[in-house]
Amino acid sequence: MTEPMPVISVRDVHVDYPGHPPVHAVRGVSFDLFEGEVVGLVGESGCGKSTMARVLTGLVPRTEGEVEFLGESVEALGIGRRPVELTGIQMVFQDPGSSLNPRRRVGSQIMDGLKLAAYRERRRLAELEDLLDDPDLPPLLTRTASRSLPDQPKTPAEWLERVGLDAADANRYPRSFSGGQRQRIATARALAAQPQVLIGDEPISALDASTQARVAYLMSTLAVSQGTALLFISHDLSVVRLIADRLLVMWSGRIVESGPTEEVWSNPGHPYTKSLLAAIPAPDGAGRLPAMPESQADFDAPPVIH
Amino acid sequence: MTRPQLTADVPVRRSLTRRIWRAVPKGLRQPLGAVALLIALAWLVVCAVGPQIAPFDPLAQDLPRLAPPGEAGAVLGTDELGRDLFSRILAGARVTIGLALLLVCLSMLVGSTLGLVAGFFGRWVDEAIMRFTDLVLAFPTVILAMVTAAALGASLFNAVLAALVVSWPQYARVVRSIVLGLRGNEFVASGRLLGFSAGQSIRVDILPNVTGPTLVMASLDIGTAALLLSGLSFLGLGAKPPTPEWGSMVSQGVTHLNQWWLGVFPGLAILTVVISFNFIGDALRDALDPGAEKA
Numbered sequence: 077m078t079e080p081m082p083v084i085s086v087r088d089v090h091v092d093y094p095g096h097p098p099v100h101a102v103r104g105v106s107f108d109l110f111e112g113e114v115v116g117l118v119g120e121s122g123c124g125k126s127t128m129a130r131v132l133t134g135l136v137p138r139t140e141g142e143v144e145f146l147g148e149s150v151e152a153l154g155i156g157r158r159p160v161e162l163t164g165i166q167m168v169f170q171d172p173g174s175s176l177n178p179r180r181r182v183g184s185q186i187m188d189g190l191k192l193a194a195y196r197e198r199r200r201l202a203e204l205e206d207l208l209d210d211p212d213l214p215p216l217l218t219r220t221a222s223r224s225l226p227d228q229p230k231t232p233a234e235w236l237e238r239v240g241l242d243a244a245d246a247n248r249y250p251r252s253f254s255g256g257q258r259q260r261i262a263t264a265r266a267l268a269a270q271p272q273v274l275i276g277d278e279p280i281s282a283l284d285a286s287t288q289a290r291v292a293y294l295m296s297t298l299a300v301s302q303g304t305a306l307l308f309i310s311h312d313l314s315v316v317r318l319i320a321d322r323l324l325v326m327w328s329g330r331i332v333e334s335g336p337t338e339e340v341w342s343n344p345g346h347p348y349t350k351s352l353l354a355a356i357p358a359p360d361g362a363g364r365l366p367a368m369p370e371s372q373a374d375f376d377a378p379p380v381i382h
Numbered sequence: 383m384t385r386p387q388l389t390a391d392v393p394v395r396r397s398l399t400r401r402i403w404r405a406v407p408k409g410l411r412q413p414l415g416a417v418a419l420l421i422a423l424a425w426l427v428v429c430a431v432g433p434q435i436a437p438f439d440p441l442a443q444d445l446p447r448l449a450p451p452g453e454a455g456a457v458l459g460t461d462e463l464g465r466d467l468f469s470r471i472l473a474g475a476r477v478t479i480g481l482a483l484l485l486v487c488l489s490m491l492v493g494s495t496l497g498l499v500a501g502f503f504g505r506w507v508d509e510a511i512m513r514f515t516d517l518v519l520a521f522p523t524v525i526l527a528m529v530t531a532a533a534l535g536a537s538l539f540n541a542v543l544a545a546l547v548v549s550w551p552q553y554a555r556v557v558r559s560i561v562l563g564l565r566g567n568e569f570v571a572s573g574r575l576l577g578f579s580a581g582q583s584i585r586v587d588i589l590p591n592v593t594g595p596t597l598v599m600a601s602l603d604i605g606t607a608a609l610l611l612s613g614l615s616f617l618g619l620g621a622k623p624p625t626p627e628w629g630s631m632v633s634q635g636v637t638h639l640n641q642w643w644l645g646v647f648p649g650l651a652i653l654t655v656v657i658s659f660n661f662i663g664d665a666l667r668d669a670l671d672p673g674a675e676k677a
Contacts, residue, residue: 133575135571135574135575153574155503155580156579156580157577157578157579157580158574158575158577160577163575163576163577165575166575166576167571167572167575169568169571169572170568171568174567174568174569175568175569175572176569177569177573177586177587177590177591178591179590179591180586180590185569188573188576188578189576192576192577195577262572265572265576266572266575269576
């Protein structure tokens with residue numbers, strides 16, 4: 077049996093932000109993301125999680141290393157249009173206040189995703205037509221592959237219902253929705269494009285505790301239901317644990333521990349993961365924060381566990 | 383004890399007039415704002431029909447010279463050539479306000495386009511446009527306009543061109559700073575990820591968020607534009623005699639200080655236009671501010 081092909085493959089990625097001295101935000105990260113799986117990327121703020129997310133979408137250029145999406149190298153987004161091959165990677169951002177255009181009705185914003193999906197589908201059909209003339213066997217995955225599953229919502233109103241809002245809300249503006257509702261709409265917009273990969277860049281960190289788990293759960297169920305791989309970034313292990321199949325623990329620009337969620341949760345190997353788990357608030361009012369134990373805090377060569 | 387009910391369960395059906403009234407920006411529903419709106423509307427009507435409703439021909443020199451207000455049937459008096467001042471103010475509205483509106487529209491168009499391009503594309507495009515803007519801003523406004531108007535030759539259209547040279551940079555600066563702020567927004571990034579081209583991004587995500595503030599700025603600028611054009615006419619670089627233009631009428635008044643009506647009435651006309659459009663600009667700003675509470 078052949079190894080499954082990762083949708084995203086990240087190899088030894090480094091990102092430096094210029095400055096005096098330059099900031100090494102990401103220092104050699106490698107991982108794979110497979111179709112339909114939910115991977116949680118956790119770590120404290122400033123550890124390079126968001127930079128990693130932006131590198132995957134091309135919003136931030138990488139200094140070194142390679143990011144491949146279905147065999148296509150992901151290059152930094154310039155001033156021109158994003159190559160349609162790469163639009164299979166979508167993202168839900170952190171700030172519900174600015175993730176939607178305040179001057180457009182939410183229905184029209186979700187329509188952007190649907191239009192992209194339709195365009196990608198047309199491209200795929202055209203590619204298939206070309207392949208029919210090709211004597212060689214067609215590849216299993218085409219780069220513009222779109223999974224237009226029969227039960228997928230076809231209109232913004234249907235998408236709004238899918239994310240638990242009212243169909244009539246399509247005519248309203250973002251300001252009339254709460255933070256949690258806006259993140260649902262942003263999720264609908266991104267998933268309407270039928271991407272192969274959805275990246276949630278701390279999509280729940282600005283929401284209140286009662287909404288966090290619900291939005292996270294909604295994102296993962298919807299992504300999995302359409303076969304989209306979800307990379308869910310958060311600093312909140314307790315929520316990520318509920319949805320992720322696999323965990324990547326990031327500290328100081330590196331992935332220091334990775335493995336199946338339950339394994340990492342029940343048997344953390346890395347001292348930072350242990351302190352992260354220990355910091356999950358218990359209702360005792362002590363309010364502890366995660367920190368690498370001082371004896372282990374070597375920023376240049378932290379211990380790594382796989 | 384039951385709590386008092388704060389909201390009615392039954393939807394209230396408002397009458398049409400009330401709904402129209404509520405659509406008017408809040409600032410214009412205040413007494414001062416309403417007066418400003420009425421004055422501005424009145425001036426716009428005068429622009430349209432001014433020469434038709436004027437009691438005398440604004441160019442005819444058949445009344446007694448320098449007659450004070452009320453004499454010889456001239457409500458606001460006559461000028462040194464025996465022309466009715468009231469008729470000239472009515473006829474001059476079209477020239478003064480019309481050209482001010484034209485100037486503001488042109489400056490908004492030129493300045494906003496350059497600001498949009500500079501802010502969105504950044505890097506060398508931004509540098510080139512902004513250094514050119516700084517170059518224009520480095521000159522004193524009136525002097526640069528005067529030099530340009532003098533170089534182009536005295537005419538009303540050239541005065542507008544000269545005023546345009548000095549008035550677009552402020553739009554470019556403001557629009558650029560708004561676009562710079564918007565460009566970092568996540569919805570713009572999310573649009574780019576969904577495959578928007580630069581043009582689409584500008585049209586869909588940037589432009590609608592820039593229009594409000596720019597329109598407000600333009601409405602606040604109409605008064606300044608009228609003053610600048612009047613100033614050029616006052617210096618003899620705009621309207622040529624016998625065209626009735628408020629600025630040149632004020633400049634004539636300066637030479638006849640004993641006949642106060644020659645300068646005061648056209649001056650008052652300029653003042654009312656400036657103030658009324660300023661009020662409308664303020665009201666527009668409040669109405670278009672997305673953070674402002676909707677009445």
